[in-house]
Amino acid sequence: MADFSKPYNPKETEERIYDLWQKSGFFTPENLPNADTREPFSIAMPPPNATGTLHLGHALEYSLQDAIIRFQRMRGKRALWLPGTDHAAIATNTKVEKMLIKKEGKNRHDIGREAFVTIVEDFVAKSRGAMQRQIRQIGASVDWTREAFTMDDQRLLAVRTAFKRMFDAGLIYKGFRVINWDPKGQTAVSDDEVEHKEEKGTLYTFRYAPDFPIPVATTRPETKVGDTAVAVHPNDTRYRQYIDKEFTIEFAGTKLQIKIIADESIDPEFGTGAVGITPAHSLIDADIAQRHDLPMVQIINEYGRMTESAGPLVAGKKTKEAREIIAAWLKERNLLEKEETIDLNISIAERSGGVIEPLPKLQWFVNVNAKFKIQNSKLLHIPSGEETTLKDIMRQAVASGQINIMPDRFEKIYFHWIDNLRDWNISRQLWYGHRIPVWRHKSAKCKAQSAKLENNNLIVSIEPLTHCPQCNDIVEQDPDTLDTWFSSALWTFSTLGWPDENAKDLKLYHPTSFMNPGYEILFFWVARMVLMSGFLLGEIPFKTVYLHGILRDDQGRKFSKSLDNGIDPVDVIEQYGTDALRMALVVGIGPGNDANFDLNKVKAYKHFANKIWNAARFVLTHIEGFDPKQDVSLTEHDACVVEQAHTLAAEVTQDMENYHLYLAAEKLYHYFWHTFADIIIEEAKPRLQSKNAEERISAQKMLYETLVLQLKLLHPFMPFITETVWEQIPKKHEDLLIIQKWPVA
């Protein structure tokens, strides 16, 4: 029991209270009173990356989710909050490899796949333990018995099953295409993993040869040894006469075959109105090349060096060196017509920081535009048996209102992303992650190959294979791993028993009720969950998406290692208590808004915790002899006070239901301090001393009731102190506060 004679000391009580809750079993919804008659309410916790420790952003996320799950639990829902961890393939692979390079001066290729994966797994095991402790400290009422990991056996089965079903439906294919290659991380990345950074660059306007009729402009002269065409607008009168002509050119020590083509996508107003097409090293050029059936010459390799095909002048050189060599070559021959400095955007791999080099490579893709027949659809406007596409599903799920995104403005951003979406590259040349569940024959061709397989010798399988089930030849697994978001996209249902479609959890808790990610992963994760859930289950993964913003430091700067402005939530909790931190992260921070984190705000809520403590102590010492089971009638004044408190309760409930937690919490704070403590208690003091027993008992009951009411209302936000005070209070039943009935129906 806490010592009521001293100021509130969170350290003394928080761990004990968390244990009390956990031992009660109430985090597991089956253990709640009358569990079977309760309506389900579920949240899948966005699994934190297994890359290390939790930061304030996680604390914000869990404070919101815990407030909601506690509210719903008290409201009588069968409340499930399912925790877990994400293996975060690329992030973890990158982080551990960096550590390895720093410590031993070796990269993953130096030590080999098996050794590297072992090191990563050890690292992840340690991180997960630390993160579980931190989640407890935040007070998160998660069901630990259902804890999941994106790489455990159950999730592995889900990933392979999803892959196979998509492959069988023609939605996953292997294709040779120009993709975003990260030379630093030595892997392909998806479009969403590419960031743009503005930089000054040089725009060179030149001719391939003195007699070449059309000048072109480029910021990357080194790629011009890979050009196979020049594209102009079909209506451009300057160049119309050259369309379809072909030129053989000696260029920078190599021979080019340049065809003049007409393409609508060319802007005649920009530059010279003509574009040199490099099919192998530009995603846009690759599209144009495909339309015109142009040949592709790869002149840059995976390490950012020029290949033999680039010609002897630059072969083996780094792209930057080659750029200067070719620019000089042009200058010498008087082919360079103009050099100007312009702003350009360079593409950066978000994890490694490497400069993206578009390269043609064989990769696995999810086809977002392929039509397929959807089975068992519960999606609005997409009936079962109808042809649809993954894009359609993603769009309709939100457009129909079946999924509600908060704040609204992100719906527009979401639609815009979908409209411009290309096929999703899901293969990575990393070693940590779900290996692609495809096996190929080592030697001879299997006679029993499925006609469906567009590549020879491939078998897609849920069970791991050593031999081909048909011809018994030895097979080996595809060396690539899956994009980490492939497994995360299954999260809402892979955690509930899927692929067993009859799993009890899946039927009860899916679609989940609430999803609370940061807006920065709207595309990476939220959209992909809609895609997967739509295709595999024919339903939405969640009903409400509440996007939270980013926390910055007190000067509005991002938290970062280089600024060394990081704040460990555990330190804040040590100093001010969990409840204070939670309030500081909830009050006044609306959905989708970034917020500056100020320790003064936490301090203010620590004071509030103390205020609750003292007010409760006052009430307790002045209601001695009062029995809550006894029926007492209130004076008119006291009845009025209680009624007003209930008006507040109704308002707060409304706010909670609308997920306006930031308003609910602030109202409760304000009421407790400036109405309950400053006015109600002060006015009650003389009556508590009154000789008139009726008046005295009425005042006691009034104080008791309003305090109890507020403890319940505050519990979702400040669970520790409210539960601690609750322990001290005389009550009708000796149950924990965590399962008390919410005071508003």
Added chain:
RNA sequence: GGGCGAUUAGCUCAGUUGGCUAGAGCGUCGCAUUUACACUGCGAAGGUCGUAGGUUCGAGCCCUACAUCGCCCACCA
């Protein structure tokens, strides 16, 4: 280039459907004192709600333009 957000007290920010005499925390200044609580109470100063127009009985909130800051998307070569 396209889209979005922010601009409210010295600082950090709320303000839910237009009703506001514009609020909170911190900070500042006065007063109180063995008080449930100094992690306190009472009170005060401090705002032409970015700028300019408009709609309305009424605008911090709605509309239009502009300015500043920030974010997202996009390989005008």
